[in-house]
Amino acid sequence: MDLSYGEGYEQFREEVHTFLEKYRGKVPRPIEWQKILIENGYAARTIPKEYGGYGAEPDILQARIIAEEFAKSQVSPGMGGQGISMLVPTLLEMGTEEQKKQFVGPTLRGELVWCQGYSEPNAGSDLASLTTSAVLDGDEWVVNGQKIWTSTAQTAHWIFCLVRSEPEAPKHQGISFLLFRMDTPGIEIKPLVDMTGNANFNEVFFTDVRVPQDQIVGKRGQGWVVANAILGHERGSLASPDATLTRFNALVSLMKDETINGQRLIDIPAYRDRLMRIQGRAMAAQFNEMRIFSARINKKQDTKLAGMIVKMQGTELRHELEGLAIDAMGELGLAFGDNPYLRGGGMWQYQYMYFLGLVIGGGTNQIQKNIISERGLDMPREPKVEKK
Amino acid sequence: MEFGLSEEQTLLQDSVNRFLDDRVPLDRVRKFVTDGDDGDDIWQGLIELGVPGLIIPESAGGVGLGCLDAAIVAEALGYHVTPAPFLGSVVMAPVALIEGGNQEDLLRAIAAGDSTVGVAFGEAVGARADAGFEWDGARLNGKALFVIDYLADYVLVATSDKKILLVSSAADGLSRKALTTVEKTRRTGELVFKNTPAELISEDPNVYFRVLDAGRVMLAADTLGAAQNMIDQSVAYAKVREQFNRPIGSFQAVKHMCAQMVADLEPCRAMIWYAGYALDQLPEEARLTACHSKAHLSEVGRSVSKTATEVHGGMGFTDLLGLHYWFKRIGFNRQMLGAPEMIREEAAQVQDLC
Numbered sequence: 001m002d003l004s005y006g007e008g009y010e011q012f013r014e015e016v017h018t019f020l021e022k023y024r025g026k027v028p029r030p031i032e033w034q035k036i037l038i039e040n041g042y043a044a045r046t047i048p049k050e051y052g053g054y055g056a057e058p059d060i061l062q063a064r065i066i067a068e069e070f071a072k073s074q075v076s077p078g079m080g081g082q083g084i085s086m087l088v089p090t091l092l093e094m095g096t097e098e099q100k101k102q103f104v105g106p107t108l109r110g111e112l113v114w115c116q117g118y119s120e121p122n123a124g125s126d127l128a129s130l131t132t133s134a135v136l137d138g139d140e141w142v143v144n145g146q147k148i149w150t151s152t153a154q155t156a157h158w159i160f161c162l163v164r165s166e167p168e169a170p171k172h173q174g175i176s177f178l179l180f181r182m183d184t185p186g187i188e189i190k191p192l193v194d195m196t197g198n199a200n201f202n203e204v205f206f207t208d209v210r211v212p213q214d215q216i217v218g219k220r221g222q223g224w225v226v227a228n229a230i231l232g233h234e235r236g237s238l239a240s241p242d243a244t245l246t247r248f249n250a251l252v253s254l255m256k257d258e259t260i261n262g263q264r265l266i267d268i269p270a271y272r273d274r275l276m277r278i279q280g281r282a283m284a285a286q287f288n289e290m291r292i293f294s295a296r297i298n299k300k301q302d303t304k305l306a307g308m309i310v311k312m313q314g315t316e317l318r319h320e321l322e323g324l325a326i327d328a329m330g331e332l333g334l335a336f337g338d339n340p341y342l343r344g345g346g347m348w349q350y351q352y353m354y355f356l357g358l359v360i361g362g363g364t365n366q367i368q369k370n371i372i373s374e375r376g377l378d379m380p381r382e383p384k385v386e387k388k
Numbered sequence: 389m390e391f392g393l394s395e396e397q398t399l400l401q402d403s404v405n406r407f408l409d410d411r412v413p414l415d416r417v418r419k420f421v422t423d424g425d426d427g428d429d430i431w432q433g434l435i436e437l438g439v440p441g442l443i444i445p446e447s448a449g450g451v452g453l454g455c456l457d458a459a460i461v462a463e464a465l466g467y468h469v470t471p472a473p474f475l476g477s478v479v480m481a482p483v484a485l486i487e488g489g490n491q492e493d494l495l496r497a498i499a500a501g502d503s504t505v506g507v508a509f510g511e512a513v514g515a516r517a518d519a520g521f522e523w524d525g526a527r528l529n530g531k532a533l534f535v536i537d538y539l540a541d542y543v544l545v546a547t548s549d550k551k552i553l554l555v556s557s558a559a560d561g562l563s564r565k566a567l568t569t570v571e572k573t574r575r576t577g578e579l580v581f582k583n584t585p586a587e588l589i590s591e592d593p594n595v596y597f598r599v600l601d602a603g604r605v606m607l608a609a610d611t612l613g614a615a616q617n618m619i620d621q622s623v624a625y626a627k628v629r630e631q632f633n634r635p636i637g638s639f640q641a642v643k644h645m646c647a648q649m650v651a652d653l654e655p656c657r658a659m660i661w662y663a664g665y666a667l668d669q670l671p672e673e674a675r676l677t678a679c680h681s682k683a684h685l686s687e688v689g690r691s692v693s694k695t696a697t698e699v700h701g702g703m704g705f706t707d708l709l710g711l712h713y714w715f716k717r718i719g720f721n722r723q724m725l726g727a728p729e730m731i732r733e734e735a736a737q738v739q740d741l742c
């Protein structure tokens with residue numbers, strides 16, 4: 001362990017702090033904010049400059065300082081989404097030079113918004129059984145089929161999509177990873193309303209959608225490998241300990257500000273104990289993240305299990321954290337939508353439900369447990385059932 | 389910059405693990421428990437590895453390492469449910485004596501393995517009606533309960549106003565009696581003081597908290613090791629035990645129990661490293677991380693120890709298999725030096741939240 005915050009780090013913290021003070025309450029539109037964040041190294045920090053990132057050497061302490069200072073000031077840490085959290089790492093790892101040049105920069109800057117076309121009505125947890133087909137016709141793929149639960153499909157410019165390109169191959173070896181524009185003829189989008197009342201995810205129908213042959217990541221039939229190469233990134237990003245820290249700080253403020261019978265919520269031992277319990281778990285998650293990050297840089301320790309558990313632990317923790325705010329507010333915790341007594345912009349109820357969605361999305365937490373036990377602990381697989 | 393153990397730390401932990409694997413298997417632990425022997429061979433082995441002097445400065449004959457190093461040794465001891473007077477002798481007393489100053493002789497004796505130290509912190513951490521003692525500036529009167537390693541050469545006593553005292557086992561007016569507890573790999577007892585001389589080590593509450601925090605991180609690290617062992621045993625058992633013509637590990641209910649244990653315990657490893665490191669290097673964070681690691685590991689330890697027992701079915705409940713040694717060890721670590729609810733309240737105080 002060497003986490004010595006030398007003088008350089010104190011100065012770095014000062015810099016971050018000054019930056020945040022300058023913008024607190026004056027954060028511009030997301031797309032401009034994102035540009036400012038990248039220019040200053042607070043977003044896309046370690047992505048090479050040539051691909052539109054800031055190009056810094058990875059440094060766990062700097063990453064932690066940035067996370068802590070953003071969490072403290074509660075200023076937005078910039079854009080997320082599946083393009084930035086999933087596609088960018090995929091392309092950096094498996095994309096061609098042209099693909100990296102074409103897509104990474106604009107995606108990081110928020111100019112290109114992506115959606116993820118994986119799940120289908122009959123291929124959820126068993127994703128590899130997907131049937132949306134892609135047939136090569138001349139120098140174009142022709143895509144037919146249906147995706148579901150496609151988040152942000154209605155606003156996305158492009159989609160990264162898993163399709164079956166080799167129908168004769170075993171199911172994991174017949175999939176390809178295609179990239180195409182969402183305004184390509186033959187795409188129809190039907191929004192689905194979720195439990196929060198928003199219509200953030202969608203059904204997406206493909207009828208003879210023509211995609212240039214070279215808009216494929218990896219080779220034909222390698223799509224499953226490509227998708228899995230970065231699933232860990234998505235899973236981590238769904239439950240970032242940094243975001244949890246920000247919400248924890250907001251929860252502490254809420255519990256100091258709100259009262260019941262004239263008593264501050266934080267002064268009620270039962271709620272305070274739950275708050276501290278959550279803080280203990282959040283701390284463990286934060287340190288686990290630092291360990292994983294460090295291992296990625298120094299490659300001196302095995303953090304396979306430490307990485308596998310992040311999505312499951314993080315989403316459960318966030319759901320509980322948001323739930324504590326609701327519980328502590330009693331009937332006020334029910335306020336939603338245009339209710340004039342709304343607290344925190346209605347985010348407590350919204351996030352409470354949203355994180356239940358993320359307990360399910362990105363591979364359900366039951367599936368996470370299958371992965372941890374079978375791939376992490378090498379426990380015996382389920383006996384296979386023959387296809388009907 | 390690195391978040392992980394150094395090569396030397398890994399070597400240290402490996403060497404302790406190797407010794408314990410070879411010389412202190414469960415059968416040896418059982419003998420300690422059932423025959424009531426003194427466990428001298430175990431302690432002797434740890435002395436040979438330099439464990440007693442781990443955090444004592446080289447100038448006093450120690451190894452001069454830090455609390456993080458001690459924590460990874462504590463983890464190894466927990467993994468092997470090792471009976472040893474570790475908590476007081478290796479960690480809490482040295483921290484107190486170094487902070488208190490002027491105690492080089494005793495530090496030297498501890499480092500050499502010639503003296504051991506027990507811990508009587510119950511009065512300070514949470515006084516119970518059954519116990520209670522008074523210190524008049526020179527002598528103690530009253531009694532202390534649940535004293536860890538109560539037969540040690542010295543006992544480190546904390547008073548309700550956070551003074552730290554040292555009592556010699558040879559002191560006048562001291563009587564000692566064993567107290568049976570559910571956990572038998574650590575010996576606890578009752579001390580009765582009748583005008584018993586006690587030496588003041590520190591009256592600075594900050595020193596008291598430093599000593600307490602170090603002790604808490606060690607108990608938490610012990611739980612990390614013990615819980616890891618229970619997971620390892622569960623996974624191994626689930627791969628070989630068959631029911632319905634298949635290994636029980638192929639049933640999802642069993643797999644998911646194992647995955648849940650791992651998901652809960654794995655982040656605790658980073659937490660212990662951080663808390664140990666904070667004791668050594670990050671004084672402003674040490675209090676909070678010590679409180680949270682003790683409380684959090686107590687909760688995770690409780691659920692892992694329950695789940696691991698369930699994975700083993702009836703066998704898990706038997707004395708024959710001995711899984712209960714780990715279960716009880718984890719229980720001890722939870723109750724001692726502050727139960728989680730009390731410690732979380734302290735964590736809130738540290739942050740001015742109450």
Ligand SMILES: Cc1cc2nc3c(=O)[nH]c(=O)nc-3n(C[C@H](O)[C@H](O)[C@H](O)COP(=O)(O)OP(=O)(O)OC[C@H]3O[C@@H](n4cnc5c(N)ncnc54)[C@H](O)[C@@H]3O)c2cc1C
Nearest residue numbers: 116117118119124125149150151357360361362363364366
């Ligand atoms: C908010 C949200 C956003 C999403 N966004 C996207 C997106 O942008 N793009 C995209 O492609 N997909 C997206 N999804 C889809 C998501 O990945 C799937 O919902 C998820 O993988 C589960 O598939 P399913 O819904 O078909 O459930 P099912 O697979 O039918 O699962 C139903 C239940 O059965 C359990 N189950 C299934 N198989 C097993 C098994 N082998 N072992 C144990 N239990 C099992 C599950 O855990 C679950 O409890 C999103 C989902 C949500 C909730």
